[in-house]
Amino acid sequence: MNFDIETFHADAVQIPSHDDVVEMREFLLETLRDADLEPEVDDLGNVLATRGDDTGAGAHIVLNTHIDTVPPHVPYERDSGVVRGRGACDAKGPLAALLAAFLRTEPETGTLTLAITTDEETLMTGAAGLQDRLSADGYIIGEPTGLDVCIAARGQCEGTVTIEGESGHAASVPVAHNPINALSHVLESLREYDAVAGPGADDVLGEPKLTPTVLEGGEASNRVPERCRLTFDRRSVPPETSESFRAELEAFLADRLPSNLAVDVSVDLIRPDTPFPQAFVTDEEADLVRTLQDASGGEVRPFGAATEAGFFAADAPTVVFGPGVLADEEGAVAHAEREYVRLSAVEAAADAVEKTLAGLVG
Secondary structure (H helix, E strand, O other), X not given: OOOOHHHHHHHHHXXXXXXXXXXXXXXXXXXXXXXXXXXXXXXOXXXXXXXXXXOOOXXXXXXXXXXXXXXXXXXXXXXXXXXXXXXXXOOHHHHHHHHHHHHHOOOOOEEEEEEEEOOOOOOOHHHHHHHHHOOOOEEEEEOOOOOOEEEXXXXXXXXXXXXXXXXXXXXXXXXXXXXXXXXXXXXXXXXXXXHHOOOOOEOOOEOOEEEEEEEEEOOOOOEEOOEEEEEEEEEEOOOOOHHHHHHHHHHHHHHHOOOOOOOEEEEEEOOXXXXXXXXXXXXXOOHHHHHHHHHHOOOEEEOOOOOHHHHOOOOOOEEEEOOOOOEEOOEEOOOOOOOEEEHHHHHHHHHHHXXXXXXXXX
């Protein structure tokens, strides 16, 4: 098959995949079938295709990225070698690069799997489900890294701190029973959490981060509410998990609450029945890291956002790599109205991955 990376990328960016990925997934499936491959769609909606030795001999490398995008859909535009539009860099640019490398590589000493997920921007159930299905010797996760080889990323989860007290007329509810009165103590405890009880800084990822994001409570200016709620965003470092953090933060807040306050404090994760991206760190001396760094010429560094990579890193060395950037000197690029990618970077990413695969699977 004569795969045209620019045409595929242009078509992909023009297909909306912020509310529904059916059309984009079918486009990907048709592209793979045109290459005489037999892709499959698993129960979670992931697209999988394999090339190479099916006997299990040699190395097994997995190429992964996603086809869903955040809303709203931003129309495709091209100005010379720059493509703008939703998904241009996150992550249809990396998808085009990984797909090109996948189709150009004829494994001689191993196996190559393309594993494309459909809900990275929302629930990440696809990547979490692939943990039980895939076992490999290395994973390349397509995201906009500016052609740098990213060997680590912080995990991410979201949750709420609920303070419950006594509701009633503002003139009669005791100060100790007012949940909003306890809010200042909770906020101060959140600011101090990592210094007092957190996991500490990671050598590669640095400090974890706990950020209050939303505050809600109360309906009338002369009435004390029964409860108020604070929403937080947590960026974690190993070995912390979302559930270990929830339990430790709840115990910490309860312990720090002044004894003269008659309120209850609880911590809950948002969407606890769905997976959260996990923190990961890959050894920068791993063959996959060094081979891809030599091929791309990029820096070796952590990735600046949450990613599916953490679901695979416990199995084998995992890197995040691709064309485009999360932000430039003017501000946000990925997820922004001005999202763009340079086609030369998409081509360079494809060449680097192809060269890496040639060294790993022949």
